[in-house]
Amino acid sequence: MKWRSLEESTVAADSRPLRDQLAERKQLIEKYVPEPVRAVHQRTVEQLCKSRMLNSVLSAGAPAPPFELQDQFGRAVSSPRLLAAGPAIICFFRGRWCPFCVTQLEAMNVFVSQISGAGASLVAISPQTVHQNQLMADQHKLLFPLLSDPGNQIAKQFGLVYRVPAEQQALYRRTFVNLSFINGDESWTLPIPAAFVLSQQSVILFASGNPDYTVRPEARELLEALQQRS
Numbered sequence: 001m002k003w004r005s006l007e008e009s010t011v012a013a014d015s016r017p018l019r020d021q022l023a024e025r026k027q028l029i030e031k032y033v034p035e036p037v038r039a040v041h042q043r044t045v046e047q048l049c050k051s052r053m054l055n056s057v058l059s060a061g062a063p064a065p066p067f068e069l070q071d072q073f074g075r076a077v078s079s080p081r082l083l084a085a086g087p088a089i090i091c092f093f094r095g096r097w098c099p100f101c102v103t104q105l106e107a108m109n110v111f112v113s114q115i116s117g118a119g120a121s122l123v124a125i126s127p128q129t130v131h132q133n134q135l136m137a138d139q140h141k142l143l144f145p146l147l148s149d150p151g152n153q154i155a156k157q158f159g160l161v162y163r164v165p166a167e168q169q170a171l172y173r174r175t176f177v178n179l180s181f182i183n184g185d186e187s188w189t190l191p192i193p194a195a196f197v198l199s200q201q202s203v204i205l206f207a208s209g210n211p212d213y214t215v216r217p218e219a220r221e222l223l224e225a226l227q228q229r230s
Helices: 018-032 035-050 079-085 099-110 112-117 130-140 150-157 166-174 179-183 219-227
Strands: 068-070 076-078 088-092 121-126 146-148 161-163 189-191 194-198 204-209
Touching: 018 099, 035 166, 068 146, 076 079, 079 088, 079 121, 088 099, 099 112, 099 121, 099 130, 099 219, 112 121, 112 219, 130 146, 150 161, 150 189, 194 219, 204 219
Parallel strands: 088 121, 121 146
Antiparallel strands: 068 076, 088 194, 161 189, 194 204
């Protein structure tokens, strides 16, 4: 699950803007993934947009729900403890099987020292199991906690969760994206990709959520939100 093309000759950290990296991923998928497969994913995105689920996503100014989840080492990580030390950036992602999620987290990895230098912490949350998070962190050399959110319980509180449509479930099964195994439950639910910046008072300073999983905020946007906090 490296999600690197044969044309990519280096595994060094990519310093390009995230939008450029994601655009490259889209081009590769258009080149190698059959159009009927891409059409299934596009229909899911369009259905989510029409459902107006974005109205339920927590926005800037809202209080953030507290959480305590396990990281990739099985250690408990709680939002109250994180925020006691400073503000926090939280990225919700779908899983290690998603090339756009991998690209985003690798891009965030480049900014870990800058985030730490701003007195903040970074965590990423997905429904995948602790073991899957451990594999992902090791494979992609991620320097921040990957938290397991069983059944998307915390993602639901942020207004991010949807059930994978039947035709997309069938496609995932055919392409060996076994969410029941990866996530450790039979719900077939996922979060839309989202990012939040939280103040030490657990107030959301910045919020970004998009049913289009190919669109993610730049790390610099999240850093700017940290720098603008009062």
